Amino acid sequence: EFDTVLKQLYQKSNELSTLIETERIEKEDLSFQVAALSHDIKTPLTVLKGNIELLELTNPDKRQLEFMESMKNSIQTLENYFNTMINYTKLLNLNSISEEIDLNEFIKELFLELTDIAIVNKTNNRLKVxxxxxxxxxxxxxxxxxxxxxxxxxxxxxxxxNPQVSVTVTEDLKF
Structure with missing residues (x-):
């Protein structure tokens, strides 16, 4: 009976190893697909940005400038979306790796992204540290x-x- 239990444990261990390896391969495949999709989308977005820059050189009127600004904001939103997808697939592959972060640098980079989102959503945003x-x-x-x-x-x-969103960074551990 003891031998039977050991054999079953050994068999389950092998099955678990196979499942873990299969999951790893699937994650790599997903990362590759997302990277390829992102590249395929970013190329036309870059062309659109270049075309908008060329249009800006043609002395457009106020309304055309507003349309171009709207297009730039939409392109930025799509770029942020694909960057988020890439970061998500990296997260899947990294399995929660923690690293030391410079708070000021992190806030500066994050606030740039948040400001882009606020502009697209026509919302005022404020940062307090x-x-x-x-x-x-x-x-x-x-x-x-x-x-x-x-x-x-x-x-x-x-x-x-009165659309406003305020972001506050604090050490307060009270929730």
Whole structure:
């Protein structure tokens, strides 16, 4: 009976190893597909950006400038979307790797992305930093994705008569 249990454990161990390897291969395949899709989409977006820049050189009127600004914002939104997809697939492959992050640099980069989202959603945004913290540990792609999703939802559901979203960075551990 003991031998039977050991054989079953050995068999389950082999099955688990096979499943883990299959999952790893699927994640690599997904990453490749997302990277290829992103590249295929980013190339036409780059062409569109170049065409908009050329149009700006033709002395467009105010309305045409507004259309071009709208196109630029839409292109930026798509680029952010594909960057998020790439970061998500990296996250799948990294399995929650934490790294030391410079808080000021992280906030600066994140706030640029949040500002683009606010512009697209016609929302005013504000940043308050109430901490002396210089560095922290986190999974950057996962943290960025979560914060961007929260901010995007806040922009989409902000009061339409006075759309504002405020981001505050603090060390306060009270929730």
């Amino acid at each position: 109430k901490t002396n913290l210089k560095k922290f540990h986190a999974n950057v792609p996962a943290l960025k994705r979560a914060l961007i999703n929260i901010f995007l939802n806040a922009c989409q559901y902000a009061d339409k008569s």
